[in-house]
Amino acid sequence: MSAATATLGTTSLWDKVRTYSPPPRFLPLIVTIALFAGMFGAGSVRYENFGDPQVFLSLMINNAHLIVLAVGMTFVILTGGIDLSVGSVVAMSTMILAKTLEKGWSLPVAIVTVLLIATLLGTVMGLLIHYFDIQPFIATLAGLFLARGVAYLISIESIPIANETFMKWAYEPITLWSTYWIRWSVVVALIAVAVAAYVLAFTRFGRTVYAIGGNESSAMLMGLRVGVVKVGVYAVSGFCAGLGGLLFALNTPSGNSLHAVGMELDAIAAAVIGGILLTGGRGYVVGALVGVLVLGVIQTFIIFDGTLTSWWTRIAIGVLLLVFVVIQRLMTRRQT
Amino acid sequence: MTDTLTPPAAERAARPGPGARILASPLLWPVVALLLLVVINTLALAFDFAGRGETSFFLNVRIQDGHLYGNIIDIARNSAPVLLVALGMTLIIATRGIDLSVGAIAAIAGAVACTRLVGAADEGAVTAAIMACTWALAVCVLLGLWNGFLVAVLGIQPILATLVLMVAGRGLAMLVTDGQITTVHNDTFSDLATGFVLGLPVASLIAVGMVVVAAVLTRRTALGMLIEAVGINPEASRLAGVRARTIIWTVYVFGAFCAGLAGLIIAANTNSVNANSLGLWIELDAILAVVIGGTALTGGRFSLAGTLVGALFITTLARTIPNVGIPSEANYLFKAVVVVAVCLLQSPRARAALRVRRRPVPKGAHS
Numbered sequence: 001m002s003a004a005t006a007t008l009g010t011t012s013l014w015d016k017v018r019t020y021s022p023p024p025r026f027l028p029l030i031v032t033i034a035l036f037a038g039m040f041g042a043g044s045v046r047y048e049n050f051g052d053p054q055v056f057l058s059l060m061i062n063n064a065h066l067i068v069l070a071v072g073m074t075f076v077i078l079t080g081g082i083d084l085s086v087g088s089v090v091a092m093s094t095m096i097l098a099k100t101l102e103k104g105w106s107l108p109v110a111i112v113t114v115l116l117i118a119t120l121l122g123t124v125m126g127l128l129i130h131y132f133d134i135q136p137f138i139a140t141l142a143g144l145f146l147a148r149g150v151a152y153l154i155s156i157e158s159i160p161i162a163n164e165t166f167m168k169w170a171y172e173p174i175t176l177w178s179t180y181w182i183r184w185s186v187v188v189a190l191i192a193v194a195v196a197a198y199v200l201a202f203t204r205f206g207r208t209v210y211a212i213g214g215n216e217s218s219a220m221l222m223g224l225r226v227g228v229v230k231v232g233v234y235a236v237s238g239f240c241a242g243l244g245g246l247l248f249a250l251n252t253p254s255g256n257s258l259h260a261v262g263m264e265l266d267a268i269a270a271a272v273i274g275g276i277l278l279t280g281g282r283g284y285v286v287g288a289l290v291g292v293l294v295l296g297v298i299q300t301f302i303i304f305d306g307t308l309t310s311w312w313t314r315i316a317i318g319v320l321l322l323v324f325v326v327i328q329r330l331m332t333r334r335q336t
Numbered sequence: 337m338t339d340t341l342t343p344p345a346a347e348r349a350a351r352p353g354p355g356a357r358i359l360a361s362p363l364l365w366p367v368v369a370l371l372l373l374v375v376i377n378t379l380a381l382a383f384d385f386a387g388r389g390e391t392s393f394f395l396n397v398r399i400q401d402g403h404l405y406g407n408i409i410d411i412a413r414n415s416a417p418v419l420l421v422a423l424g425m426t427l428i429i430a431t432r433g434i435d436l437s438v439g440a441i442a443a444i445a446g447a448v449a450c451t452r453l454v455g456a457a458d459e460g461a462v463t464a465a466i467m468a469c470t471w472a473l474a475v476c477v478l479l480g481l482w483n484g485f486l487v488a489v490l491g492i493q494p495i496l497a498t499l500v501l502m503v504a505g506r507g508l509a510m511l512v513t514d515g516q517i518t519t520v521h522n523d524t525f526s527d528l529a530t531g532f533v534l535g536l537p538v539a540s541l542i543a544v545g546m547v548v549v550a551a552v553l554t555r556r557t558a559l560g561m562l563i564e565a566v567g568i569n570p571e572a573s574r575l576a577g578v579r580a581r582t583i584i585w586t587v588y589v590f591g592a593f594c595a596g597l598a599g600l601i602i603a604a605n606t607n608s609v610n611a612n613s614l615g616l617w618i619e620l621d622a623i624l625a626v627v628i629g630g631t632a633l634t635g636g637r638f639s640l641a642g643t644l645v646g647a648l649f650i651t652t653l654a655r656t657i658p659n660v661g662i663p664s665e666a667n668y669l670f671k672a673v674v675v676v677a678v679c680l681l682q683s684p685r686a687r688a689a690l691r692v693r694r695r696p697v698p699k700g701a702h703s
Binding site for chain 1: 434486490491492493495496497499500501502503504505506507508510511515611616620623624627633634663665666667668669670671672673675676679680683684685686
């Protein structure tokens with residue numbers, strides 16, 4: 001939804017572009033939104049039915065879990081860190097959910113358990129990173145192995161999820177207008193984006209996140225609560241990964257230790273494409289949302305085309321990543 | 337002479353006794369951990385066989401079919417790919433970089449070699465195997481040049497620069513194999529993984545050979561010092577007249593070349609290539625091996641011997657877990673515990689916390 005309104009914003013700006021340029025901090029975001037709009041437009045021209053609003057809505061439905069992961073990743077990357085564990089945590093979450101439901105736990109208890117465990121794992125990684133000076137890359141690598149290991153330990157085989165309420169959430173369509181519909185996972189994902197955007201823009205926690213990403217020592221000297229916030233972002237990322245796991249289970253109702261292999265890369269790629277600097281301190285959570293949508297459009301392109309094989313998705317994402325990385329590099333070089 | 341520069345001057349001046357030197361050696365903990373694993377394996381195997389009224393010794397090596405045979409040999413053979421990748425990774429990490437794309441590069445190497453072999457006029461010929469491997473390694477060098485270009489020339493963060501190829505690489509490998517699992521029949525090629533020369537596995541010989549080459553190049557010439565200089569401060573080293581850009585480029589090419597060799601060995605082991613799974617997560621294992629070996633991710637100092645121990649440790653760990661009756665999938669859990677333990681041991685803050693708690697003991701032991 002927010003992407004749609006933002007797209008409108010760029011088109012209304014279009015006439016003024018030559019005389020008026022938007023603040024440079026919004027540039028990467030605008031580039032990404034323009035890219036998304038351009039790709040979607042190109043698809044609509046080239047393929048029949050591509051421009052159907054339901055295609056866009058399906059994009060959101062299929063990538064709801066990735067949106068939530070990218071939101072968590074945004075927090076971490078804004079502080080200058082990285083979280084490699086999210087893909088594995090998604091797998092672990094689906095596994096814990098499936099197993100606890102199989103054991104006869106009630107759905108709310110199972111969901112709370114999943115979210116608690118994921119948040120706890122994130123918090124522990126944050127503690128390791130902040131208090132023992134372990135590099136985020138290594139600490140979250142340990143998290144990656146740990147979560148995948150726990151998933152395998154619970155069961156090597158896939159466990160189906162057969163909870164009635166859960167399946168109702170999974171398949172119940174929410175009609176927006178006439179025949180267009182979304183699912184509950186999209187609602188949850190968009191709420192996550194909205195909450196994250198609010199927290200980052202208007203709360204002490206969010207401003208400290210940007211401050212740490214800008215310069216950690218300065219933030220510390222300013223008397224900001226660097227420790228709490230740094231641990232906090234990994235906890236947030238862990239929570240988002242757990243939530244992402246739940247949404248993933250809504251799309252694929254089973255617990256499987258092989259779910260979401262390499263999804264952390266997609267989340268990182270989405271954040272980078274969304275204009276969030278990997279060095280920290282710059283970027284917006286809406287960018288991560290648009291980044292996910294761009295990744296989704298690439299997939300949709302390949303599905304609609306039919307002659308392109310699925311591995312072109314990887315190559316296209318790689319090329320796009322390259323372009324954005326180079327753009328980011330040029331922008332930071334000019335500003336410093 | 338350059339190798340004597342590695343320990344800080346103060347440490348050398350103090351000239352601690354041999355006991356203290358061993359205790360202070362960064363290799364101590366990795367070696368202890370490796371020995372511990374060997375002991376666990378020996379006990380587990382001995383108990384296992386004792387239960388069946390037999391005796392078996394884990395470290396036994398005997399000659400069978402004209403070559404050495406035993407658990408140790410097996411571990412040495414299996415550790416070759418990780419060791420190769422970790423070797424390249426060590427030098428890259430020493431320059432304060434990281435290469436996430438090695439797994440994808442390994443997959444591309446396997447894919448290129450196998451498709452060249454299948455396309456060759458005589459699939460079983462020795463020349464076909466040599467040609468295929470040369471092609472594969474040439475492609476890897478190109479990929480290494482690409483990574484190096486992004487990092488050294490464009491100045492993109494290594495983690496991001498190599499992420500590009502990590503994401504796209506498997507797609508490229510699929511493109512090469514056309515999405516098929518390509519199977520090859522070439523004895524020379526499969527000898528890369530399963531062959532033996534002078535009773536020793538070819539794969540280990542290749543890996544150890546590369547380690548020796550790297551060790552000689554970095555420790556007997558100034559290259560090692562230059563790499564460390566770039567890792568400690570790229571800008572300062574450039575001002576001091578070190579060609580930082582060339583050095584960085586060199587290590588990424590070397591890393592990609594090693595990854596290519598690893599990919600060839602993995603492909604040769606199964607005589608086939610599956611672009612989706614070949615070398616999956618080998619970059620993580622390699623980084624783990626490097627970290628276990630005591631090379632810090634912050635760059636500057638590196639230890640090739642440590643990496644060797646680290647790679648052996650990871651392979652031994654993967655073998656130990658089923659040996660002691662834990663499902664092999666739990667491997668991941670143990671890896672996580674090992675990473676955390678190793679990092680905590682290396683973390684100055686954790687060390688300080690430990691030291692405060694048992695201050696009286698080390699004081700007596702050290703002086």
